[in-house]
Amino acid sequence: MQILSMPQGDFSLQRYPVRPRETLRAWDAADEYLLQQLADEALPAKDSRVLIVNDNFGALSVALHPHQPTLISDSWLAHRATLNNLKENKLPPDGISLLDALSPPQGQFDLVLIRVPKSLAMLEDQLTRLRPHLHTESRILAAGMAKHIHTSTLKLFAQCLGTTTTSLARKKARLILTRFDPQLSPATDKYPxxxxxxxxxxxxxxxxxxxxxxxxxxxxxxxxxxxxxxxxxxxxxxxxxxxxxxxxxxxxxxxxxxxxxxxxxxxxxxxxxxxxxxxxxxxxxxxxxxxxxxxxxxxxxxxxxxxxxxxxxxxxxxxxxxxxxxxxxxxxxxxxxxxxxxxxxxxxxxxxxxxxxxxxxxxxxxxxxxxxxxxxxxxxxxxxxxxxxxxxxxxxxxxxxxxxxxxxx
Ligand SMILES: C[S@@+](CC[C@H](N)C(=O)[O-])C[C@H]1O[C@@H](n2cnc3c(N)ncnc32)[C@H](O)[C@@H]1O
Structure with missing residues (x-):
């Protein structure tokens, strides 16, 4: 068990499945960058509806637990890791809503945090599904390790959601900042x-x-x-x-x-x-x-x-x-x-x-x-x-x- 220390608090986190002699942490520099950025901007604002997409082992969901976020992830392992880490930090599991990647969330969100998935197809599908849950003031922040963020990644954000910029890399991680454009009419979802x-x-x-x-x-x-x-x-x-x-x-x-x-x-x-x-x-x-x-x-x-x-x-x-x-x-x-x-x-x-x-x-x-x-x-x-x-x-x-x-x- 390792401790993630961020302005939001100190959190005890581990991967799932738990392996003896595990050397890998349950979070990475992209999670840290995202949480630091939120703290710098005093986000989430009070009563914001928060959506987290693709949290790997629950680091973001645990740190933002007081805001009762909704987490969407296609991975059963990520769901299980998140629930275990909530328990480990003595946080009630029903404080967050866990959804698989095919289940639509309810309503609109003020703050959307996305861990960029490896597959562009997955990203395109997720961004397309996201549109109906955004409003003009929604803040959209994505994060990933720089090696996983390509021009094609940024292009997808711009095509599916709106104007997109990136941050400087920090500890080899990068943020993607997107302003939602409700006028955009992106292509319909190509998937399945x-x-x-x-x-x-x-x-x-x-x-x-x-x-x-x-x-x-x-x-x-x-x-x-x-x-x-x-x-x-x-x-x-x-x-x-x-x-x-x-x-x-x-x-x-x-x-x-x-x-x-x-x-x-x-x-x-x-x-x-x-x-x-x-x-x-x-x-x-x-x-x-x-x-x-x-x-x-x-x-x-x-x-x-x-x-x-x-x-x-x-x-x-x-x-x-x-x-x-x-x-x-x-x-x-x-x-x-x-x-x-x-x-x-x-x-x-x-x-x-x-x-x-x-x-x-x-x-x-x-x-x-x-x-x-x-x-x-x-x-x-x-x-x-x-x-x-x-x-x-x-x-x-x-x-x-x-x-x-x-x-x-
Ligand atoms: C090489 S693909 C094989 C898919 C399919 N059987 C085929 O031959 O086309 C491996 C599959 O393992 C799944 N997988 C990865 N980790 C897993 C785990 N811990 N438990 C169950 N399935 C897992 C992946 O989601 C992926 O669908």
Whole structure:
């Protein structure tokens, strides 16, 4: 636990998930810059309605707690970190309103603080959604590390909201100052966007190929003009979702090797993104139950939309949950876990999330259940899996990717 000392007070903050020997702080120089700027300008004014967008671990929300801010974040981890940090500072959790990035806030805001997200698409979507909640006197201050603020970032603020300037960099952080222009008529929100997914041909030693390309009923998708029995699915992605405009090549390789004919088994699409992995697993295993999990609310909603468009909303067949890895999923409950792990969490790159996902998979798999992982060849996942499960097989590999399988003994 580390202490953030600002004019607003001293706050004890930590990241979520809490890791032993954590060296990273739960705030950065951009949070400090923003809070200092507010103090210098004596903001927020009394009775102001305050909106915070993309607070990473709750530093801004905790410091501005007396103003009962609304926090919008697409990240389940950010929600959880904020709630934990409020508790740690003995502040009541109901003092702030927590919203995911798809839920519109109520009314208009006098002060809007934005942590600039890494994805420009996400920023564009968020700024477009923000417009109806601003008035001519709304103050809009955004902040980020200078390396994440580009000309294109500033252009987006100007196009979506109004005249935009930046501050000098301080400790490598920058502020963006925008004056809301109600006369501006920006383009309508481009998101969600999508693509058509051709059900890939199965190419797996684990599979039963007689079931793999089984045609599905009309409601699930159109027959494409290509190979016989090949299905085509409409894939829709909210702005923050991984590989939003086209199928990722690692995922494409994974889809070609998903097992079939698993009967009434429970399959988890872990780190589901838009859910295409679980969707093709469901096509190949019509009697299986699916659970889709991701820490991004937009990802989980995209997965829900894509699954329901393909197969209809059937709550017995599929569940959708925003969570950290497999937090909250019952132990010994899954027969197969499918995983294309992320290699970064917010701005931190590393294999620590993959490690956590593999560890939690072992807990959630039944005995004899399999974890199937796709990853870049160089990532060394086979060493981690072998150590954890005591076994690991290569299911398939190409020049770039490898698909590995580990069984819970
Ligand atoms: C490489 S993408 C894979 C998406 C999808 N399965 C595919 O193959 O197209 C990794 C996903 O992991 C999610 N993610 C990152 N950290 C996570 C965490 N701690 N718990 C659950 N999901 C996480 C990201 O939001 C992202 O959707």
């Amino acid at each position: 966007s999508g693509y058509l997914l051709d059900s890939p041909l199965l190419d797996s030693p684990l599979s039963n190929s007689s079931l793999s390309n089984r045609p599905v009923s009309d409601s699930r998708g159109k027959e494409s003009g290509g190979r016989a029995n090949q299905q085509q699915y409409q894939v829709t992605n909210h702005a923050g979702v991984f590989s939003r405009d086209s199928l990722d090549i690692g995922t494409r390789f994974f889809l070609q090797h998903l097992p079939a004919s698993l009967d009434e088994k429970h399959i988890i699409d872990l780190a589901c993104g838009n859910g295409v992995v679980g969707l093709i697993a469901a096509e190949r295993n019509p009697n299986a139950r699916l659970t889709f999990v991701d820490e991004s609310f937009m990802a989980v909603e995209s997965a829900r939309l894509n699954f329901n468009t393909a197969f209809g909303a059937d709550t017995h067949k599929a569940k959708f949950q925003a969570t950290d890895c497999l937090h909250g999923i019952a132990p010994n409950s899954a027969d197969l876990i499918l995983n294309n792990p992320p290699f970064h969490q917010q701005n931190v790159v590393g294999d620590f999330i993959a490690r956590q996902m593999f560890r939690e998979s072992k807990r959630v798999l039944r005995r004899g259940g399999d974890l199937l992982v796709v990853g870049n060849r160089h990532l060394g996942y086979h060493i981690m899996l072998k150590k954890l499960f005591g076994n690991c097989e290569v299911v398939a590999s190409n020049k770039k990717f490898v698909i590995l399988s580990a069984r819970k003994a």
